[in-house]
Amino acid sequence: MSNISAVTQGVHHLGLTVEDIHATRDFFVAALGFSEVGQKTDYPAIFISDGSVMLTLWQVQHEGASFDRKANIGLHHFALRLAPGIDFTELYNTLNNREDVTIEFKPEALGESGLQHMMCAIPSNIRLELIAA
Numbered sequence: 001m002s003n004i005s006a007v008t009q010g011v012h013h014l015g016l017t018v019e020d021i022h023a024t025r026d027f028f029v030a031a032l033g034f035s036e037v038g039q040k041t042d043y044p045a046i047f048i049s050d051g052s053v054m055l056t057l058w059q060v061q062h063e064g065a066s067f068d069r070k071a072n073i074g075l076h077h078f079a080l081r082l083a084p085g086i087d088f089t090e091l092y093n094t095l096n097n098r099e100d101v102t103i104e105f106k107p108e109a110l111g112e113s114g115l116q117h118m119m120c121a122i123p124s125n126i127r128l129e130l131i132a133a
Helices: 021-032 088-096
Strands: 013-018 035-040 045-049 054-059 078-081 102-109 116-122 126-132
Touching: 013 021, 021 035, 021 045, 021 054, 021 116, 088 102, 088 116, 088 126, 102 126
Parallel strands: 013 054, 078 126
Antiparallel strands: 035 045, 045 054, 102 116, 116 126
C-alpha cells in the first residue's frame, strides 16, 4: 500500500482524552509493555511509547464525560500492530484475565488479509484493536 504522493509518513503520536490518566497509563505499561517517556503535570498529560508510536494521555477535565462511538464524532478505535514473535493467544488470555479490560471479540481472521485481530475496551473505555501477522 504505497502512495508516493503522500506528504505524511505514519503516525507520530496519538492523543487520547481519558477518564483516569493513571489507570490508562498503567494498562499500557503493565499489559502491553509501553514505557512512560514524559509528563506534563500541570496540564495534566502523560506520554507513553512502545518505541514506535507515542500516545499522549490527557486527563478529562470534568467528571461524567463519556464517548459513544455510535453517536459522537471522534475516535471510533485505534489499532496497534503486535511485534513479531508475540503469542497472540497468550496476550489474549492475559488481557481477558484483567479486570480493566473488556474483550469485544477474541483473535480471529481479519477478512482475507492473512492477519489476525481482536478488539477490546481498555481503561477509560477506549476501544483498542490489536493486529498480528
